[in-house]
Amino acid sequence: MLLEIGVALILAKIIGYAFEKVKQPAVLGEIIAGIVLGPFIAGRIFGIKYISAETEGIAQLGIIILLFMSGLEIGVEEIKAVGKNGLITSLFDVSIAFLFGYIAGNTLGYDMRTSIAIGNIMVATSVGITVKTLMEMKALHTKVGELILTVAVLDDVLGIVILSITLGKGQPLMILLKVFIFFFSFVLILLLMGKIKNIKFHIPRLMLTLSLAFALIFSAFAKRLGLAAVTGSFFAGLLFSVFPQRRRIIEFTRGIGEIFFIPLFFVWVGASFDFYALKDMGMLVLLFVPMALIGKVIGCSLGAKISKFKTRDALAVGIGMMPRMEVALVVVTTEISMGIFSDALAHQILAATILLVIISSILTPILLKIVKEKASTSQEG
């Protein structure tokens, strides 16, 4: 196991860096590193068995740290600062993306729980690639850039909330009660943290240890309530974002996360990729990927249009919100571990999500440039 993990870290770094050099997300490189280490390449040639209980455990910790980091970076203050336009666009974005996923699942003949799970995968956007493209186009400071960044803040929060509500276990009333207990506890702790955030202790690295420990404990609490563990870690991140030591906690979490746990999560996702799943997933891919892309474009564009954006700018916001990456992969692996998809379907959905990540990363910059260039041309004309 030690050898496999060591090799995985080096491969993930090298391939991830190579992807960054060709202006593609490093996450894709890390997934490819996993595919190389998985049963179909290194497994077949060298007899390496990367997927094990240990590597799965590390990947699960990677998920917790990734979502904790996401909550910390997004922050309670930033959520409060989201304006009317951001809120309207986010609500349209999240509800229509979810609906399109649900319709895709339903059309493919899956039951309600499976269709809801597919809807959940389509909700969270990753704007890294969009930010890079907007920077290249010198358009990050524009109204379009600002709205995309604002919507991305709420997008993850709403995505995690929907995940908690829709994937709870048990009777609907019990699920609602458990979700209520979770969010009530969150608000109570948030109020408490507001009171104690300036208490002065002099134990070295106390806040760093406490924050990480709390992320794990709050994840366990969410899991105990029948919600996904990632819900707990994300909201733990939000709770710790109110502390004066926030920047230091982010640096510490990014340190251990980026160097070790998170790349190993993406390597594990890649290693779980099943090439055999590709041959039976024709209709799934044909519906899953386009519905995921179109749902975002329609949802966000509609929200932006209602917020009085010009049609082309609204379309640019929709296209800018298309990419899926980290959180979509976290959602799909969480749903697989919750046993929502049957064995064969689990491999197919994971493969379809990886394809969605790849296609959305390639398509977004191209489409965004076309729409923005046409917008500038029509303005000049």
Place this chain on the structure above:
Amino acid sequence: MEVYPIVNLKELHEKKIKDILDKKQVWNLPLVEKDANIQEVLSILTARDHVWVVEEKGKRKICGVITESDILRLIAPHRLPKYVFGKRYSVSLHHGTARKACDVMHKQIITCSPEDKVGEALLRMVNAGLRRLPVVENDEIVGEITTHYIIQILLGKR
């Protein structure tokens, strides 16, 4: 060579912040309001290594801090981290997203009060990796403790 401490460190640690604060310092603090233009922030940073951000001009209710290293990050070639969440990494001088002091500042600040002991404040600076702390009373900044200031006290220059 023997070292003769000009000031007894143990005694210094036991002193209260208010006892070592220079009363004139309060008029010379680097302050900007949160809506101040980024040019104004940069202009102050040509002479100082940090700026305290206050809610309104003329008032001293503190809401943030901007340091040299924040500006260094803004003027260096922009690099996004591998995993991007929130808005922080999109703040850039080059891309026009850093316009006001509030776009750039650290919103959560670690503070000390005039009643704290110097030793406690120094420990807080060491633990948080900071070189300066604002001295805050009733949410208003009334002074600052910086590494420079403490060194000046150690050398008997204050």
